[in-house]
Structure formats: C-alpha cells, structure tokens
Amino acid sequence: MVELLLRTHGPVLFNELVVIARADAEAQKRGLTLRDEQIDEEHQRFLRSMVDPLSGLGGEEFNRAEAEKVLDVVLAEKGLSREEYRLGLKRTSLLRLLVKGEVAVSDEEVEVEVRRRTGPRVSVRHIQVGSLLQAEQALSELRAGRPFEEVAMRLSGHRASAPEGGLLPPFSREDPRVPATLRAAAFALEPGQVSDPIRVGNWYHLLRVEGNVPPEGTPSESARDTVREELRRIREDERIPGVYQRLLNEANVEIHDPALRSGYHRLDPARRPKWAEE
Structure with a gap:
C-alpha cells in the first residue's frame, strides 16, 4: 500500500513539500512572514469561487458552512484529503506572498480596464x-x-x-x-x-x-481602486505558476526511494522537475 501511494500521490505531494520549503526560505530571506489570516483569505477566495463562479460581480456573503461541505464532496471526487488541500493552500499563499511585491498596476491600465467594464x-x-x-x-x-x-x-x-x-x-x-x-x-x-x-x-x-x-458614466474612485486590486490579483495568479516551477527546478534533491522515483517517471513531463529526470 505504501509503495502504491508513493507511485501515485507521492510525486505530487513531494513537489508540494519541496516548493513550500523553498518558498518559505525565500520569504524569510526577504523578511516576509506568512500569516494565518493570509492562508484563510486564500481559502475563503477558493471556497467562494468554487460555489459561486460569479462571485466577482458581488452580492451577499456566501454561506461558508455550505461551501465547506461542497469542498468535502469535491475533494472526495478527486481522491484528495483535507491535509493535501491545506498543503496546496499554504503553497499558494506563500507564492502569492513572494510575487506580491513584483506586481504593479499603472493608472493607465486601470483606466483601460474601467472602460472595458463600463462600456456596452x-x-x-x-x-x-x-x-x-x-x-x-x-x-x-x-x-x-x-x-x-x-x-x-x-x-x-x-x-x-x-x-x-x-x-x-x-x-x-x-x-x-x-x-x-x-x-x-x-x-x-x-x-x-x-x-x-x-x-x-x-x-x-x-x-x-x-x-x-448602455455604457456607464464616470466610475467612482472606490470603483477604480477595486479594479486595481482585481487586476493586481490576476497578475499575481499569472506569475505564481512560473515561480512554482522555478523553485521546484532549483531545488537540490536526490530521490533514493525506488517507488517514489517510479512515480516521477509516470508523472506528466510538464509537472516533472529537472532533478527527477536524472
């Protein structure tokens, strides 16, 4: 059973642990600290987007208890545990912490986006x-x-x-x-x-x-601030996969367990780090 788990879930989980360790180390070097509230914010965003694909349009607060039940169903369908999900949350939160300072949104970009949203x-x-x-x-x-x-x-x-x-x-x-x-x-x-x-x-x-x-009139300053924050998050989401892959490939890892190495050979090449091919 352990060998089967190593061949199937092993590589994916190991990748998560490697990236979390390296992201945490890089954050510490930059003087950045991941807070529990940031992980919970990431969790709430995921829950809301999962139960309401239109959550970006606003509306009343979602029912978190109901969303947690839906999450349990989704995880069960994917064969994932809550522990694996929490690892993913921590990984994403750490990567967002790293890319946050690298993302900037100009006033011109905000105006272009505002015109797009308030046009026909x-x-x-x-x-x-x-x-x-x-x-x-x-x-x-x-x-x-x-x-x-x-x-x-x-x-x-x-x-x-x-x-x-x-x-x-x-x-x-x-x-x-x-x-x-x-x-x-x-x-x-x-x-x-x-x-x-x-x-x-x-x-x-x-x-x-x-x-x-018809097109809207001139939006308020608070509406522009909302657009700026949404654009910033989109840019962060775009950068996160690249940082994930960089941290994974730059890790100094040797795999001695044959079952885990076999699992990496079965993994999609796009998700296989360079050190797993040696």
Missing part, C-alpha cells in the same frame, strides 16, 4: 444548478412556458441572484469577473433567448438575455 454591456438572468440533470429539468420547465424568473427563484442555487429571479449585474464582453464561457454565451444570445446548459466548474448554468445596457 448585457443584462442577463441565470439559473445555477449542481448537475446536468437539474439543468435539463429547469430547461424543460422553461420550454413548457414557465417564467424564467419563477424557475430561477425556485431552482437556482445562486444565493445572490435567485431571490431576484436570477438577475445579475450587467457585464461587458470582456469583464474578467465573469467566466469566459458565460460571457461568450451571453453575447451570442438574442434578447429573450435561453441558452443550453453551460458547465463552469462544479455548476451548470442557464442564461437568458434581457437586453443591452
């Missing part, structure tokens, strides 16, 4: 459910003539929009707060048209376009 937009209602079967059942009701608003209020699992009949805040064609697949579908629909089920992560969505929305 679309008004959409949606229904979010947990399975394709539920989505097809909701779609069947809509095709039978039931009002979209009624079906959304009764069946949608999206806590922020369900009480409003599924109505979302308007968004533009390139608004990064909305998953790309939903944006593409929304702008491909005519007003009043309902989409087929669209999968985003663990959820299925049905969309109905209400109509086009």
Whole structure:
C-alpha cells in the first residue's frame, strides 16, 4: 500500500513539500512572514469561487458552512484529503506572498480596464444548478412556458441572484469577473433567448438575455481602486505558476526511494522537475 501511494500521490505531494520549503526560505530571506489570516483569505477566495463562479460581480456573503461541505464532496471526487488541500493552500499563499511585491498596476491600465467594464454591456438572468440533470429539468420547465424568473427563484442555487429571479449585474464582453464561457454565451444570445446548459466548474448554468445596457458614466474612485486590486490579483495568479516551477527546478534533491522515483517517471513531463529526470 505504501509503495502504491508513493507511485501515485507521492510525486505530487513531494513537489508540494519541496516548493513550500523553498518558498518559505525565500520569504524569510526577504523578511516576509506568512500569516494565518493570509492562508484563510486564500481559502475563503477558493471556497467562494468554487460555489459561486460569479462571485466577482458581488452580492451577499456566501454561506461558508455550505461551501465547506461542497469542498468535502469535491475533494472526495478527486481522491484528495483535507491535509493535501491545506498543503496546496499554504503553497499558494506563500507564492502569492513572494510575487506580491513584483506586481504593479499603472493608472493607465486601470483606466483601460474601467472602460472595458463600463462600456456596452448585457443584462442577463441565470439559473445555477449542481448537475446536468437539474439543468435539463429547469430547461424543460422553461420550454413548457414557465417564467424564467419563477424557475430561477425556485431552482437556482445562486444565493445572490435567485431571490431576484436570477438577475445579475450587467457585464461587458470582456469583464474578467465573469467566466469566459458565460460571457461568450451571453453575447451570442438574442434578447429573450435561453441558452443550453453551460458547465463552469462544479455548476451548470442557464442564461437568458434581457437586453443591452448602455455604457456607464464616470466610475467612482472606490470603483477604480477595486479594479486595481482585481487586476493586481490576476497578475499575481499569472506569475505564481512560473515561480512554482522555478523553485521546484532549483531545488537540490536526490530521490533514493525506488517507488517514489517510479512515480516521477509516470508523472506528466510538464509537472516533472529537472532533478527527477536524472
């Protein structure tokens, strides 16, 4: 059993431990300290994005207890333990700590993004459910003539929009707060048209376009600050994989266990560090 675990989960877990150790050492050299609150913030962001792919548009606070239950289901489906998940959280939090000072967002970039978000937009209602079967059942009701608003209020699992009949805040064609697949579908629909089920992560969505929305006026300074912070986080997310790979490849590691070495040989070459190929 131990040999099987080393061949399967072993390399992935070992990579995590190597990167965490090296990231922690690099953070200490820079005088940076990872706080428990930062790990919890990373956890909350993941929970919210998992249960609500549209969380970037705002809305009420998510139910953390319910989100934790969903996480348990997702981890079980992937064959992962909470301990493995926590390792991943610590790794991501450490890497974000390292890249945070390397990311800058200019005023010009903020203005470009503000114009993108406040330009021509679309008004959409949606229904979010947990399975394709539920989505097809909701779609069947809509095709039978039931009002979209009624079906959304009764069946949608999206806590922020369900009480409003599924109505979302308007968004533009390139608004990064909305998953790309939903944006593409929304702008491909005519007003009043309902989409087929669209999968985003663990959820299925049905969309109905209400109509086009004209550009907004001049946004407030607080809105610009929000855009700046969101752009900063996007840039951090883009840099994290490269730092992960650098720390992994620069590690001075020798593998003596044959089962673990065998596991590395089975690993996708893109995830295999240089020292595992020697």
